[in-house]
Amino acid sequence: MYNILIVDDHPIVRAGMKSILNAEKGMLTLDEAQNARETMLKVSSNNYDLILLDLTLPDNQGLNLLKDIKTIKKQTPILILSVHPEEQYGIRCLKAGASGFISKESAPFELIKAIRKIQAGGRYISPTLAEIMATQIFDKDGPRHLRLSDREFDIFIGIAQGLKVTELAEKFKLSPKTIYTYREHVFTKMGFNSNVELARYANSNDLIV
Known part of the structure; x- marks a missing residue:
């Protein structure tokens, strides 16, 4: 049994992710939140195995919520799902403590792959983000x-x-x-x-x- 909190301000998105996860054997989505305030209340009073976090919510901007969650539940893995391109926020999210970052345009199987990787104790880095990180390693100055x-x-x-x-x-x-x-x-x-x-x-x- 794997307890997941889905954080997104769009009901259709939350419903879609719940449908994808519930179709997977061994996965159980128990909770959802639609804004930063509700998320912090639930994270404070519950223990989750994973948090699926939309980076942009009406009452919180950028990486703030990710950092806030990590201050009270440092060990809880967080997978970022965002409309923002990986070039924009991918590396910043990883540095802030996220266990992975994928685009909302990704296919459902990539979401499952990312969750399985994190569930096994690893981090999920897409090929696109891996290429960006590799470029930075070889380019000492970087973007x-x-x-x-x-x-x-x-x-x-x-x-x-x-x-x-x-x-x-x-x-x-x-x-x-x-x-x-x-x-x-x-x-x-x-x-x-x-x-x-x-x-x-x-x-x-x-x-x-």
Whole structure:
């Protein structure tokens, strides 16, 4: 018996994952959550063998929820399922403690394969993410966006998507002044002189969904 918590804000997605898992012998999905608050309440009062976590929820952004879960249940494996490309968040999730990262566009068999790998005590890294990691090993400098902190990266992606400072401030619950500070850090670390340069870099590196 394998107890899994499915975290996603879309009922159809949760139902689909439950259907896939319930069809597998030896798998039992017991619980689900639709937002960060509900997730933390359930994680605090229950023990799960695995958490399937959507990276983007209405009341939480980026890697925050992953990190929050790990502070109270460090040993609980977390598999990230996301619409974001692996190039964008895959390595960051692994560094933050995730046991694997796969795209929501993946076939059902890949989800099962990932869960089986994690269930056996390993980590699941897709071929795409493995290639990215291998490139970083042989490229000592690595892509410039890896120089950014997680919050700086969130702001970087928001700017690349065309969000204004006020929109970013509302999205991340920060003051406009703080957003400007993060923006300055991004430009300094990555050597940009304009939002156009930033957006061009993001698109050329496939960082925009």
